[in-house]
């Protein structure tokens with residue numbers, strides 16, 4: 001059975017793309033068939049996977065969604081690129097922002113991505129969706145298409161207010177559009193191990209939500225090595241295989257596989 005995970009947080013720069021890429025490649029290294037979908041107009045996942053000019057791409061998530069909106073079927077494999085580290089991915093670019101605006105007038109506008117994913121699910125063990133830093137219609141599409149939400153939280157400030165808004169949105173999608181949806185957990189990213197921020201934030205989250213929301217045991221440390229991977233177009237496992245970030249994503253991969261069991 002394919003597990004569809006949306007990686008979401010409306011706050012920008014918290015490590016959604018880095019997590020999608022390195023968790024996805026981590027799962028592929030464990031023998032899983034993985035598709036990464038970029039639901040972000042910035043094209044940063046495409047760049048992280050070696051595409052230097054995503055805005056020049058002809059085939060992206062936008063074409064696929066446009067076809068579905070116009071009651072056409074995408075061709076098999078359309079828009080899907082194979083990355084040398086063993087994952088497939090569908091990039092996006094700035095045109096996704098335009099599509100988001102035009103979705104307003106579309107019937108079943110929240111369901112377009114779900115419809116696409118239902119058609120290709122059987123080819124994969126995991127589909128990871130890299131959401132944009134907003135709670136607009138494209139992110140709602142990702143939440144409607146997903147079974148689980150992984151929430152990266154940058155362990156540098158107290159995020160509970162922003163989280164409440166995200167968790168409320170996930171709850172509404174669960175009640176009205178996708179009863180299968182649940183929160184997989186909160187992942188602390190960019191953790192400076194010299195401070196206690198991650199522990200303080202975990203305590204604050206537990207105060208508000210008790211044990212209702214899982215917090216991944218393993219954090220992703222802050223390291224310039226992680227930032228470098230974006231420019232390199234490859235994962236942390238190739239860029240800095242023995243470093244703390246590769247170790248962090250390796251353990252996270254294990255936790256995500258355990259969640260399955």
Ligand SMILES: Nc1ncnc2c1ncn2[C@@H]1O[C@H](COP(=O)(O)OP(=O)(O)OP(=O)(O)O)[C@@H](O)[C@H]1O
Pocket residue numbers: 011012013014015016017018019040042044131132133189190191220221222223224226227228229230245
């Ligand atoms: N563990 C880390 N340590 C240091 N820098 C990191 C780490 N993880 C990600 N970064 C860097 O932080 C920046 C933001 O990361 P990323 O693009 O993954 O976040 P995002 O949540 O997807 O951003 P956006 O909301 O803009 O889509 C990037 O420059 C990335 O390389």
